Amino acid sequence: MSVIVAERSPSPAGLIGPGAVIAVAGPSGAGKDSVMKAARERLDPALPASFIRRIITRPADGDAEDHDSVDAETFRRMSADGAFAIQWEAHGLLYGLPASMDKFVASGGVAVANVSRGVIPQLRRRYAHVVPVVVTASVPVLAERLMRRGRESAEAVGARLRRAVAQDLQIAGAETIVNDGSLEDAAEQFAALILRVCEDVRAERFAIP
Numbered sequence: 309m310s311v312i313v314a315e316r317s318p319s320p321a322g323l324i325g326p327g328a329v330i331a332v333a334g335p336s337g338a339g340k341d342s343v344m345k346a347a348r349e350r351l352d353p354a355l356p357a358s359f360i361r362r363i364i365t366r367p368a369d370g371d372a373e374d375h376d377s378v379d380a381e382t383f384r385r386m387s388a389d390g391a392f393a394i395q396w397e398a399h400g401l402l403y404g405l406p407a408s409m410d411k412f413v414a415s416g417g418v419a420v421a422n423v424s425r426g427v428i429p430q431l432r433r434r435y436a437h438v439v440p441v442v443v444t445a446s447v448p449v450l451a452e453r454l455m456r457r458g459r460e461s462a463e464a465v466g467a468r469l470r471r472a473v474a475q476d477l478q479i480a481g482a483e484t485i486v487n488d489g490s491l492e493d494a495a496e497q498f499a500a501l502i503l504r505v506c507e508d509v510r511a512e513r514f515a516i517p
Contacts, residue, residue: 325436327413334443346495
């Protein structure tokens with residue numbers, strides 16, 4: 309989506325703004341991809357928000373998010389060339405958010421990005437306004453979804469669930485969406501949150517760091 313937003317004064321402390329980053333985290337099986345996709349379909353395309361397409365060292369398939377797939381060697385070369393605003397490694401895979409996200413946020417746009425929990429402090433050191441969102445579900449629901457997905461053994465699924473319970477994805481200032489019920493309900497909550505952040509950016513209501 310191409311959005312033109314009037315330029316504003318630089319953000320404080322050298323952080324990128326005045327736009328915002330909505331950083332979406334959550335345990336495997338919570339349905340982050342489904343909630344994000346359904347919310348996106350509910351939004352006006354003219355809204356100054358963009359769902360960031362990730363670059364991942366994982367082949368694309370119909371059951372996963374829509375992403376750009378590259379091998380590890382290509383990813384590292386792209387990294388050396390400055391192709392990523394943010395990058396991280398998780399579960400043996402490399403993930404990157406494109407450098408173009410910086411310019412979009414600097415223009416006043418709201419970037420919506422699917423990230424790992426541990427990346428949020430990195431985002432906060434780069435962008436003036438970061439809104440963390442945790443998409444989660446109850447342990448029985450997570451377990452059922454992970455087993456149905458069939459990507460991992462029962463032991464690996466159990467390990468994921470233990471990590472989810474132990475960490476509980478505690479993130480300071482995070483909004484929480486519990487995706488236990490209908491996808492429509494969770495998507496409506498997330499779409500409303502995106503609209504609110506867009507309005508906060510437009511009205512310059514974010515607190516000065």
